[in-house]
Amino acid sequence: MNTPDTDTKLRGPAVWALILTGVASFMAALDNLVVTTALPAIREDLGGKLEDLEWTVNAYTLTFAVLLMFGAALGDRFGRRRLFIVGLAIFTGASAAAALSPGIDALIAARAVQGVGAAIMMPLTLTLLTAAVPAARRGMALGIYGAVTGLAVASGPLIGGSLTEHISWQWIFWLNVPIGLALIPLARLRLAESTAPDARLDVPGTLLISGGLFGIVYALVNANSDGWTSATVLTGLIVGAALVGGFIHHGFNSANPMLPMRLFRDRGFLGINLASLLMFLGMFGSIFLLSQFLQGVAGYSPTEAGLRMLPWTGMPMLVAPLAGILSDRIGGRPVVAAGLAFQALGLGWFAAILSADVSYAAQLPPLILSGIGMALYFAPAANVLMSTVAPADQGKASGTNNALREVGGALGVAVLASVFSAQGGYESPQAFTDGTIPALWIGAGAVALAAGLALLVPRKAKADRTPADRTVAVPEKVPAAG
Secondary structure, eight states, X not given: OOOTTTOOSOOHHHHHHHHHHHHHHHHHHHHHHTTGGGHHHHHHHHXXXXXXXXXXXXXXXXXXXXXXXXXXXXXXHHOHHHHHHHHHHHHHHHHHHHHTOSSHHHHHHHHHHHHHHHHHHHHHHHHHHHHHSOGGGHHHHHHHHHHHHHHHHHHHHHHHHXXXXXXXXXXXXXXXXXXXXXXXXHHHHHSOOOOOTTOOOOHHHHHHHHHHHHHHHHHHHHHHHHXXXXXXXXXXXXXXXXXXXXXXXXXXXXXXXXXXXXXXXXXXXXXXXXXHHHHHHHHHHHHHHHHHHHHHTTOOXXXXXXXXXXXXXXXXXXXXXXXXXXXXXXXXXXXXXXHHXXXXXXXHHHHHHOOTTOOHHHHHHHHHHHHHHHHHHHHHHHHHHHTTSOGGGHHHHHHHHHHHHHHHHHHHHHHHHHHHHHHOOSSSXXXXXXXXXXXHHHHHHXXXXXXXXXXTSOSSOSOXXXXXXXXXXXXXXXXXXX
């Protein structure tokens, strides 16, 4: 008979924690891709150039990425439940501001504030859930949490397309408001408060990486309109690179940096993180363009475009369990490398067959191949990452990887859109196709390089610790392209 200490059922506090953190993570993950199928409608309604459309995506992913680890530290320092509620309130308020935006600049600003809220809220969801669920049922709870977040990624283009077509694009943001308003009081009543007394905030590190990444992305987004040799672009690249260099120096020399650079001395940690960044660079940048291609060139409605993206974005929901089993049998490294190779082949296939009059039947095989590749990557990536660090560093390792994925997504939209605008444009279906094809080749090349970097991960994990030294690794969220 089970005693209270060994009872493996999810009781009231654990159930509430799973519901509240799962719904919050669904909202934050959904907002990574929900806007993609609404981009043509936003452009028609609010106007704006290609650079403005890029910022409607990147304003969210960039602030999310650079403040992710700082948000976790704030929760550890001042109370995880308290900061979770603060992040939720910021995210909800910014969602309403986005829906009410009178112009493209106001929308971009609201998206940036949304990213701030998500960066505070998201890293605390796993901490709150892990603390509330008994160890014996933690795997099940985290599995449900991951599936919910994965569902948000898969359904983002479809939800965005359906709301845009049948109501208005503003409803992709209004959707968050009643949910957020319901979660805030429930979180106050149903979640337990906790802190980490020794937590420290790395304000200099946060300022360095925030300024550096903003400068680089700003330069990439505006390079074609302003010119690669313009003062603004060169200043963004030079100052941004200098600030990132300062962040790296800070990570090596500070006593308590947000990102200890010593972790990158391990070739496995370096390999899986660079692979993750390049994977999201190729994937997010390609989805940004292909979701617009399906509407502007192929002539599908927003809902039809979202449905036709599902073989890619939804495939991880079907294949990930099988990929996890395969990873357990043969190891995570070959599965991750194979997944990245499939994703690269899918994007290359797409680039090879794309034309202004390409049929959906011709697009379906590369969509499916890319989806299988994404699933093979996502399933074992967290375990591969955790195998490269000691238990004491697993929290920072997970935060680092999530942040680099989001940075990769922001860079992907900026880089591939820059290639697109240099080779084509919105003037005609043929011009859009001419710009998309070379951009997809760049995306395929980035993911192919990621497959090679994944092979830097050692064949055997650093699991030669004694059983007593091992801890339960909290799996990462399935991002928002994460």
